[in-house]
Amino acid sequence: MKKLNLFIFVFSLSCLIFSSKTMALEIDSAYIVSHYSEIADKIIDYAEKDSSSWTRLSYLCDVFGSRLSGSISLNNAIDWMFEEMKKDGFSNVRKEEVMVPHWVQHNSSTELVFPYKKKIDVLALGGSVPTPNGGISAPVLVVESFEDLQNHKEDAKGKIVVYNFPFDSYGRTFQYRWSGADQASKYGAVGSLIRSLTQDISVIPHTGVMRYMDSVPKIPGGAISPQDAALLGRLQKHGITPILKIKFDTEILPDTISYNVMGEITGSEFPNEIIALGGHTDSWDVGLGAHDNGGGCIATWNAAKTIKELGLKPRRTVRVVQWVNEENGTRGGQAYAEKHKNEKHALVFEFDSGVFEPSVIGFTGDDKMLAILKGMEPLLKKINPDMIVRKGGGGVDIGPMMKLGIPGMSLGTNDEGKYFLYHHSAADTPEKVDPKNLNQCIAAIAIAIYIYADLPDYISTK
Ligand SMILES: [Zn+2]
Numbered sequence: 535m536k537k538l539n540l541f542i543f544v545f546s547l548s549c550l551i552f553s554s555k556t557m558a559l560e561i562d563s564a565y566i567v568s569h570y571s572e573i574a575d576k577i578i579d580y581a582e583k584d585s586s587s588w589t590r591l592s593y594l595c596d597v598f599g600s601r602l603s604g605s606i607s608l609n610n611a612i613d614w615m616f617e618e619m620k621k622d623g624f625s626n627v628r629k630e631e632v633m634v635p636h637w638v639q640h641n642s643s644t645e646l647v648f649p650y651k652k653k654i655d656v657l658a659l660g661g662s663v664p665t666p667n668g669g670i671s672a673p674v675l676v677v678e679s680f681e682d683l684q685n686h687k688e689d690a691k692g693k694i695v696v697y698n699f700p701f702d703s704y705g706r707t708f709q710y711r712w713s714g715a716d717q718a719s720k721y722g723a724v725g726s727l728i729r730s731l732t733q734d735i736s737v738i739p740h741t742g743v744m745r746y747m748d749s750v751p752k753i754p755g756g757a758i759s760p761q762d763a764a765l766l767g768r769l770q771k772h773g774i775t776p777i778l779k780i781k782f783d784t785e786i787l788p789d790t791i792s793y794n795v796m797g798e799i800t801g802s803e804f805p806n807e808i809i810a811l812g813g814h815t816d817s818w819d820v821g822l823g824a825h826d827n828g829g830g831c832i833a834t835w836n837a838a839k840t841i842k843e844l845g846l847k848p849r850r851t852v853r854v855v856q857w858v859n860e861e862n863g864t865r866g867g868q869a870y871a872e873k874h875k876n877e878k879h880a881l882v883f884e885f886d887s888g889v890f891e892p893s894v895i896g897f898t899g900d901d902k903m904l905a906i907l908k909g910m911e912p913l914l915k916k917i918n919p920d921m922i923v924r925k926g927g928g929g930v931d932i933g934p935m936m937k938l939g940i941p942g943m944s945l946g947t948n949d950e951g952k953y954f955l956y957h958h959s960a961a962d963t964p965e966k967v968d969p970k971n972l973n974q975c976i977a978a979i980a981i982a983i984y985i986y987a988d989l990p991d992y993i994s995t996k
Pocket residue numbers: 814826827860886
């Protein structure tokens with residue numbers, strides 16, 4: 535009889551556990567508010583008072599410098615992260631090898647030689663071929679768009695094409711950086727310069743990745759400031775054909791070894807279900823990569839650290855991953871997906887949108903899950919009263935995992951028009967990151983990640 539009682543007890547207990555595991559969608563947004571409000575307050579309070587995050591960002595940027603893929607400084611920075619993650623007490627801290635492209639810009643210069651001599655600040659775009667020894671001197675054709683180039687294609691032969699397009703959004707103007715050189719080469723141009731993707735009125739150029747097709751000759755591609763592009767455009771309108779001399783000393787070396795670096799908080803109940811979050815360790819070869827993306831690395835890393843320091847034990851494993859080579863190859867994100875695709879991922883999270891006041895948690899996944907996550911809004915509004923949770927999250931590094939069907943999440947920020955003043959330029963330095971904003975981002979990420987990792991059951995892991 536006693537045995538039977540015990541059996542009934544164990545049986546009903548297992549039914550209870552089973553039903554709690556399958557009550558899936560009975561968890562709703564109200565559940566989040568009632569279960570996680572207090573924890574969210576603790577996270578916000580902790581993050582607000584923590585001055586170590588900005589110091590960590592400054593150390594990464596100032597001590598290692600710019601971190602272009604293939605550089606020694608990038609690998610030194612990754613080694614430092616590896617050691618720091620161990621000191622933080624994360625488990626399974628490791629580096630995983632990734633072969634990355636190794637493009638180097640030794641020196642680049644541009645000079646206006648007609649109608650008068652003037653130095654023009656320039657950066658070769660990432661991946662650009664070098665100019666021949668001695669550089670290229672050629673007359674300039676200024677166009678405002680690809681359509682404008684098409685209309686003046688007869689005039690492009692033997693010229694350096696300068697794209698003087700207005701910068702309205704990154705999405706719309708990115709194509710000139712990406713394929714401007716090829717489009718100009720199609721019509722016989724010998725070089726290509728873009729107006730930097732920025733509304734900045736200073737003379738500093740902003741760089742970024744370009745690519746070549748194999749169907750046209752590879753010509754050098756660079757970026758000049760909007761101010762200098764506008765000058766060349768005005769000269770042309772005055773009936774003058776300016777002459778430029780461009781000299782790019784760039785080199786494409788064999789791929790080289792770098793690493794994704796990661797550490798974990800092991801899940802207390804479902805350790806094999808993983809929430810991976812991170813930013814990218816690499817930057818361009820100018821500036822210190824503070825917003826892009828040192829801040830993204832530190833914010834995601836210290837969000838996990840905050841969860842740990844507060845003694846919170848999420849049900850699932852929280853894995854901080856700092857991906858390598860987002861800027862000119864996306865090899866880190868691809869390598870991660872390839873190596874970890876058979877592990878159960880509940881979520882992948884990326885923060886790479888500039889460290890400003892957090893304004894939106896974007897989510898790509900099941901609509902019912904999104905409705906549940908909406909419950910985080912009142913909690914996040916304590917960081918910023920306008921903060922929302924909405925459909926649509928993602929990023930370059932988590933893209934390969936999302937393609938496999940894993941839900942994706944990202945943090946968006948309100949930059950008030952500032953991000954593209956710094957983006958991919960010498961101006962992307964730590965003092966442009968407000969410590970208060972960094973701590974706000976850390977709080978928002980920690981809340982979102984902790985809740986997602988801790989919900990009793992809901993997630994369809996693939
Ligand atoms: Zn980035």
